[in-house]
Amino acid sequence: MAIYGKDMRLKFYNFAFVALWKLDETWLDTEPTYAEVLESLRDKRKLPEQANFKAFKQQQQKLFTTLIEPEEEFFYLPTGNTACHCHSARTGGILFAYEDVTDRLALERFV
Numbered sequence: 305m306a307i308y309g310k311d312m313r314l315k316f317y318n319f320a321f322v323a324l325w326k327l328d329e330t331w332l333d334t335e336p337t338y339a340e341v342l343e344s345l346r347d348k349r350k351l352p353e354q355a356n357f358k359a360f361k362q363q364q365q366k367l368f369t370t371l372i373e374p375e376e377e378f379f380y381l382p383t384g385n386t387a388c389h390c391h392s393a394r395t396g397g398i399l400f401a402y403e404d405v406t407d408r409l410a411l412e413r414f415v
Contacts (some may be wrong), residue, residue: 309397312338312368324387324402325350339365349382367391367398378405 307316313335322329325345336344342361345351354360367375374392381387385406392399 305402306341306400307394307397308338308368308400310368312365314338314341315397321402324404338368351381352379353382371398 305316305318306314306321309315314332314337315335317332321327322332326348327341327344331344339361342351342364346354346357351360371391371393374390376388376390379387379389385404386409388403388405390401390403
């Protein structure tokens with residue numbers, strides 16, 4: 305889980321967020337912007353491949369001004385993993401919840 309303020313800076317994160325994305329806690333404690341986190345995830349190949357990353361990043365940042373109802377989407381990562389990406393508006397920011405659903409989806413394929 306990660307919470308960003310209305311200034312798009314990271315205000316809170318938990319251990320599961322660090323473990324899933326393999327991000328440096330010291331860096332996260334500097335309150336990077338959502339754009340900076342997206343850039344870091346892209347560099348680590350932890351985001352879906354994008355033909356136009358700039359447009360993807362702009363679409364993601366637009367959530368800070370347009371999100372009303374909670375939304376959920378799947379990120380199909382270059383590593384072969386699938387992450388469920390849920391986001392909901394909070395007073396003054398957005399809460400992002402992430403879950404690696406790779407194993408669950410694999411099990412559902414065989415049911």
